[in-house]
Amino acid sequence: MNSSLPPLDGLEVLSARLLEQLRERFQGAAFDETVFGEAECLPGQAERARLPIMRWLLERRQAPWAGFARLFVYHMPVTPEEMRDLMGEELASALAGAGLFMPCANAPDQLRSRLRIMPFRGLWCLGDLADGGGDAVMTPGITTLQLAWLMPLDMAGSVLDLGCGSGALALLAAARGAPRAVGCDLNARAVRMARFNARLNGLDAEFLAGDMYAPVLGRRFDLVVSQPPYVILPAGTQPVAYLHGGPRGEDLVLRALQGLGQALAPGAMAAILADTPLPVQEHLTARYRRALGEARLDLAIALSPAPPLEPTAFTYSQVVDESLGERYQAEVARYLEHLSGLDTPGFRHAAILVRAPALGVSRPALSMSFPVAGFGQSVGRSVEAFFASVDLSAVPADRLLATTVRLNPLGRWSLDMDGPVLPPDAPRKLRFQGGALAVDQSLPEATCFLLHCLADSADVASGLATYAQACSASLDQIEHQALDFLRHALRSGILEPQPAPDGG
C-alpha cells in the first residue's frame, strides 16, 4: 500500500449514529452532484487550470452545499467555525479525531479534508484525492455516472460491481433494491473505503478483495457493471490502480470480458465502460468476441467519440504533479511519446454490453457495434428495449406474427435531396438521436413503407396484410422476405416490441 495515503482506521470506528448524522447533514444541505454541473464533469481529474474558477465560484456561495463542496470535493480550506456550522460540534470534532482533516500549510488556522467525499445519485462516497498515486481510490466521476445510467432504476436481481473502487455502483444497486450487491477490487484500500461507504449510506452490500472475479468464483449475477482501469500506461510512468490498464489500456477490459461466461446468470447483462483503442487488423467486435471465448453471449458495443488524445495526456499527467511543474511536463511527454507509438487509428469511448441468453432461448449470439453520440440518461431504457428486440427477432414466425412492434422512438425520418426534385426511388434516411442503440439506415421507399405498415398495425400479421395488399401480392408471396426484414430491423434496433400499456 502507498504509505502516503491518509489512514482510514479512525473513520472505520466511527459509530453508526455519527455516520447517520453526517448523512443527514449532507441531505439537509442538498449536497448532491447536480451542483457541479456539466462544466465540471470530473472533479480532480479535470484541468487544473479550471479548478481556480470552481474555487472562486464556491467561495462566493454561502449555501451549505457550497461549504461541503469546498471541503470535500475541491480540497479547499475552511475555518473551524465554518466546519462547526456545517456539521455541528460533535460531528466536526469526531471527524477531526478520526484524522479526516489537516491544517493548511499557508493558513494554519484553517483546515482541509485529507480525503474526498463525492455525492453520487443520492449517495455519498468517500475516496482519495485524485493525485494520491498508487493505491488511491477513485471517487465516482462522470464515467461512473454513465454506468449508473445503464443500470435499471428498480433492481430485482443480484449485482456485481467489478473493480468497485469506492463501491459507488454496488451501493447504488443496493439503494435501488438489489437483494444482493457485491463489489470486488484488487486494491484492499478500495474495499475498506467501500465498506465504510456502505456504513455511511446505511446500505447493505458485500465488498471483497481480490483479482477480478476471483473473490466471487462460482457465483453468478443478474447484472455485472465495471469500469476497469483503461488508461494507457507509458514506460516509466508509475502505475495507478484506478487508472492504468497496460500499455494499450485494454488489459483489464479484456480480462473483464473473459470472465463473463462464468459470472452471468441466464438472461443477465453486463455493462463494461472503457476508452478503447481501435484494433488495426480486426474489427473491435471480433476482438471482444474472442475475449468472451466459447460462451454464447450477445455482444453489442455502443461507441462514442473518445476525447482527443493530447488533452487526455494532460489530464492523466496532472495526477503525478498537481502544480503542473517539471514532473507534470515530463509525464505529458511520456504519454505523447507512448501514444505516437501505439498501433491504433484512434480511441473510442465504449459501453460494451454483453447479455447471457435467457433459459430456453437458443438463437445464435449477436455481435454488433453502434456509433452513438454519447451516453446520456436515456441509454438505460435503450439497452432494455434493444435486448428485448433482439430476443423477439429470434422467436418462431407464428409468435412474431402475433406481436405488436413500433419504430424506435428515437428514430427520425429524413430525406437526402441532392437537388430540388426528389427521384421516385430516393432512399429515405432513418437517423437515430443520441442515446439510441441503433444504426442509421438508408432505406428504399418500399422498405420504408413496409416499416410503416409493421409499426402502425395492431400486430405484425395485419401489418403484412396491409403491405401485401398495397403491393398487389398475396401474403404468401411476401411473408418470408418481409419476416426476414422484420428480424433484421429488430436486431438493428430500428423496430422494438410495443411495451404493454402499463409500461410493463
Ligand SMILES: C[S@@+](CC[C@H](N)C(=O)[O-])C[C@H]1O[C@@H](n2cnc3c(N)ncnc32)[C@H](O)[C@@H]1O
Ligand atoms: C476506474 S476505477 C472504477 C471505480 C468504480 N467502479 C467507479 O466506477 O467509480 C477501476 C477500479 O478497478 C480496480 N482494479 C484494478 N485492477 C484490478 C484487478 N485486477 N481486479 C479487480 N479490481 C481491479 C482499481 O483498484 C479501481 O478501483
